[in-house]
Amino acid sequence: xxxxxxxxxxxRGLAVAAAVAALELLVVRHAFADTGVLAWPVLRRELAGAPxxxxxxxxxxLSYRGTLALMLLxxxxxxxxxxxxHPAPAWIVLATTLAIAIRCRGSYNGGSDAMLIxxxxxxxxxxxxxxxxxxxxxxxxxxxxxxxxxSGIAKLxxxxxxxxxALPILVxxxxxxxxRRAAALLSRPTLxxxxxxxxxxxxxxxxxxxxxxxxxxAWLAVGAAFHLVNAMVFGLDRFLWTWLAAxxxxxxxxxxxxxx
Amino acid sequence: MSVAALALLAIVTLLARRTxxxxxxxxxxxxxxxxxxxxxxxxxxxLWVRQVDDGGxxxxxxxxxxxxxxxxxxxxxxxxxxxAYHAIVEQLVAELGxxxxxxxxxxxxxxxxxxxxxxxxxxxxxxxxxxxxxxAYTGARRFQWKIVIPGDPAPTDYLLSPVLx
Numbered sequence: 381x382x383x384x385x386x387x388x389x390x391x392r393g394l395a396v397a398a399a400v401a402a403l404e405l406l407v408v409r410h411a412f413a414d415t416g417v418l419a420w421p422v423l424r425r426e427l428a429g430a431p432x433x434x435x436x437x438x439x440x441x442l443s444y445r446g447t448l449a450l451m452l453l454x455x456x457x458x459x460x461x462x463x464x465x466h467p468a469p470a471w472i473v474l475a476t477t478l479a480i481a482i483r484c485r486g487s488y489n490g491g492s493d494a495m496l497i498x499x500x501x502x503x504x505x506x507x508x509x510x511x512x513x514x515x516x517x518x519x520x521x522x523x524x525x526x527x528x529x530x531s532g533i534a535k536l537x538x539x540x541x542x543x544x545x546a547l548p549i550l551v552x553x554x555x556x557x558x559x560r561r562a563a564a565l566l567s568r569p570t571l572x573x574x575x576x577x578x579x580x581x582x583x584x585x586x587x588x589x590x591x592x593x594x595x596x597x598a599w600l601a602v603g604a605a606f607h608l609v610n611a612m613v614f615g616l617d618r619f620l621w622t623w624l625a626a627x628x629x630x631x632x633x634x635x636x637x638x639x640x
Numbered sequence: 641m642s643v644a645a646l647a648l649l650a651i652v653t654l655l656a657r658r659t660x661x662x663x664x665x666x667x668x669x670x671x672x673x674x675x676x677x678x679x680x681x682x683x684x685x686x687l688w689v690r691q692v693d694d695g696g697x698x699x700x701x702x703x704x705x706x707x708x709x710x711x712x713x714x715x716x717x718x719x720x721x722x723x724a725y726h727a728i729v730e731q732l733v734a735e736l737g738x739x740x741x742x743x744x745x746x747x748x749x750x751x752x753x754x755x756x757x758x759x760x761x762x763x764x765x766x767x768x769x770x771x772x773x774x775x776a777y778t779g780a781r782r783f784q785w786k787i788v789i790p791g792d793p794a795p796t797d798y799l800l801s802p803v804l805x
Contacts, residue, residue, distance in 0.1 A: 400715060407717035417725065417772040426667075426765050481670040485731070489720055494673035522649050527675045534679035546681030554686060555726035557705025557719060608713065615705065615712055615719040 383513045386632035387506040390520070391461045391470070393625025394499050398458035398473045400621050401489070401496065405451045405480065412447050418484060420444060426485065442483045450476045461503070470504035491527065492618040498523045499625045514636075520629035525586045527623070528603070532583025541580060544573025556614045566613070582606060589630060596634040600627050683790035684726070685733045685798060687773060691780040692803045700786070703777050725773045732766035733787060736799065771804060781805060 411417050420443050427435050440446060457472035477496050480488055487493045502516035535541040540549065550556070551563040558566075566572055582602060589599040604627075607620040691698035703725070706718040739760055761767060774785035787799040 404715065404717035404720055408721045411721055411724075411776075417728075417769060417776055419772070422765060422768050422772070478670060482667040484724065485728075486667045486669040487727075488724055490723075490727075491673055491675060491677060493670045497670055498673075519649075523673070526649060527673070530675040531677045531679070534676040535681075538680055540681040546678070549681045549683055550678060553684060554702055554704040555684075555722055557708055557722070559708055611713040615708060615716045615723075617712065617714055617716045618720065620713070 381628065381632045381635050383506070383510075383517065383632065383636075386517055386628040387503060387513060389628040390499055390625055391503050393621070393628070394470065394473060394496075394503055395458045395461040397496055397499070397618065397621035397625045398454055398461070398477070401477070401492075401618060402451050402455035402458060404618075405488070406448075406455070409448060409451065412483075413444050420447070420483070423483065423485065438482075441479060447480065447483060450479050454480075465507065467504050467507035470500050470507060474500035474504055489618050492616075492622045495523070495527065495619075495622040495626060499622065499629075502626075502629055517629045517632050520626050521633035524623070524626045524630050525589065528583045528586035532580055532586065536580055536584060541576055544569060544576045546576055547572040551613070558613055562613045579606075590634055590637075593631070593635045593638060596631060600630065603627070685729055686788050686790070687726075687729045687770065687785060688788050689774045689778050689783060689785045691778050692782040692784055693780070697784075698780075702788070703773070728766060728769045728773065729787060732764065732770050733789075733798065735764055735766050736761065771801065774801070775804070 405412075413419065414421055420439075424435070424439065424442070427438055430438075441450070453472055454476035457469040457476070460469040461473070474497055477493055477500065481493045481497075498520050502520040505516035506513035535546070538546070540546045548567040548569075551558040551566045566575060585599070589596045604624060607616075607623050611617045611620040687703045688700045689703060690700045703722075705722045708716075708719065712719060770785065770787075774783055782803055782805050784803050785801045786797050788795045789798045
């Protein structure tokens, strides 16, 4: 895979991920109104320690009207990404994602916001200066591998994961709304233990994807299935789209490293 | 060279778990992800709400995720909003834990926080946000919320709001 092909596929993936994120926010925009839960007049109180210029800027950009504009801007930029070979849409996706995360006290959807920013940065750098394309792709590939590896190592340190008791706990958490049949299935001790160890093995083995393009492709195929299952069971749809968007960076990096 | 860069990034990522004291700097954490998904599989605090009418108090009910649609694996605006709301509840519990630690320095450690009246507590942005979540879910003129911490043998009420309007 060449640099330009990798960037093209990342831009397409980013377009889907950013459009889904923007559309989801627009559907629940009532929560961002001054009468909603995530009202700016309440949230802005946490900026009391920030410099005055930052507070003034935040009041303009992160008010309800400003936030609606950010969502629409992100959607427009996402739709433009596959068609316009200009850096602006990627920079806009990066900036709007970061601004919405800042408004939501650091993140709206956890790690998916961070990965969206990473993918947008890689595409933006490549389209701004082709000489920076490799650096952007390397950064995205490294973060992709780390996202699995760090998560796997962190889980491995918890006896609840090692003994297979983790999944039955997680599927019962009301805020994930896990479908009843899936929850019942993953609460079976034998299956829960097997699924937990499969997940640990998959996540901790992320660095082997760096070894060889064929291994990398196979490992990423398992990864895509992993995210699809997560989306179906835990409702983590944004992680599916955002992580898939980052995959071309790793494919490029591994094929480039092994051929050079 | 590339391995060294990856190792450096790994160290930065592992350090990213450390908390940042300033609330407005904490808002930039999307730039420095920690990637520790589900690293502690524990039952997490849950928000319960009830309506309070003139005729009596309604039953407590937990706030749960909205029903999953068939398309929920690809597009889940209400589900992701519910996750964002749950993060606010967890943030409030974390902030109250910090307040308890601070107050225990110069006060009787056995004395609980006077939660319903303590301006430190009701003045928290998280407290206001949780109140707004409860209002959104009950849709009632008068309501009350509590945070329940799951436990063995029984869950405990961690924080009970006054009746709010």
